[in-house]
Amino acid sequence: MIRRIFLATAIALAAVTASAQNATELVTLDSRQDSQGWEAVGRLNIDNSGFCTAALIRDRLLLTAAHCVYDSNNELISADKLVFQAGLRNGRAAATRNIIRIVAHPDYVPDGPTARVDGVRHDIAVLELSQPIRYSGIQPFPIAARPFAGDEVAIVSYGKNRAEAPSLQESCTILGRQSGALVMDCDVESGSSGSPVFRIQNGRAQIVSVVSAVAESSGNKISLGTSLQEPLQVLLAEFAARGPAKPGGEQRLIQIGERNDTGAKFISSN
Template sequence: MRRFLLSTLIFLTSGTIGLAQQSELVTLQTRQDSQGWEGVGRLDIANKGFCTASLIRDRLILTAAHCLYDDNGSLMSPSRFEFRAGLRSGRAEATRRISRVFAHPDYQHEGNGADPEEVALDIAVLELSQPIRTTRVRPYQIATHPITGDEVGVVSYGRGREEAPSLQEVCSVLGRQTGVIVMNCDVEFGSSGSPVFVVRNGQTKIASVVSAMAQVDGQKVSLGTSLDGPLSTLLAHFAAFGPASPGGTQRIMTLGERNDTGAKFVSP
């Protein structure tokens, strides 16, 4: 999880929109608590730490693209990742190794800094070595992007809450800019890649992926990636590579160039 200081890049006007009262984080400690959230898991990264990821197909998980990169800026081998769906107190509903990793084709990893375009494309899919097909762990559907004032929820792992996921059932979208969603959801280091949920037509769907923490006028906020457009592009490129070769191989997509605005988030 990266932390940035937002200044004039994203404009938020206090008190101009009606926002729901934030709910507190609830640790999903029991099987009953976790019902419906088993598709969210901890993405363990050997010799680095962990992120959060969620199942969107029986063999595909969604997370933040920056989770795929080592401290030196290189893309990590799939062998360093392991997905533990519904992990609670050392036990997971399903555990899978990773065969291939795919960042958004236009994502550029900046390391210590980031600009709005990086956050807007900060998504990746990882292909599991074996599909997850159980009645308890089901893939999530994707929703259209949330708008300012929408209520959303986040399920995440994070520093100090590594052993069980935490649910914040209600937080709010404060604003949007060029594919970046600004929220008041409570996230922490390790929460990168966490799914941001909305309820549409009675179904819980993923509407964004947590990318970073930030500050606006001294207030902690979270930044998410809008999935409209970027996820379709990412999945199309994933499909273009076809089935994995025996044993799995690492593939990174580098198609296309990004127009750089030069605007940067500044690390506090």
């Protein structure tokens, strides 16, 4: 599942061309050794009719694109029709969980397969798992501050004709920003929606964006992602405001630049 945008104005062709020369090819992570460290990325199966990519940001919370959780009538899909398969590789998942709650960004407006570029900025959703994933080999990813033009990023995704194992593009580039969206030269296709975009710092992968759409700029294919910093905080606050999933609980909000297991903020829903 991926949406298409045709940009009326876009990043200069020279920037796109120069960046494309530096982007690496997709590499399939089809062995245990290759996929080590990326197991918290998984395939989000949608009502047995398609899939997106999602990633753990807490042991019970997933981050993906909001448009993945809406149907063709722009109605929110029932949570019980979604299944997350962490680290799915060649028919086997490191963990499989049902979804019990979906919260899309409150400012996201579903607009079908052909998106508006200004809608990308809010194209994120948080999904709650039926049970936490607490395995030493599956560690939730921290969230990093917004990247800048010229920054090198990586992407792990599932996609058309590569649905059974994740693929890694180890190096692609942030080309710039437009209407609140990050413009990248990362290689995405159907199924890549919701894929985490990473900045690697001190050997640690940190999520800086979520893939929303593919676009064309002067005939060149580019990808668009949500800039997470402010939209994610708004989304998590919305998630907390809807109340805890279990009696007496509180929702833990992830602060930008902090690890998911320490120093986070708690907001009471009562």
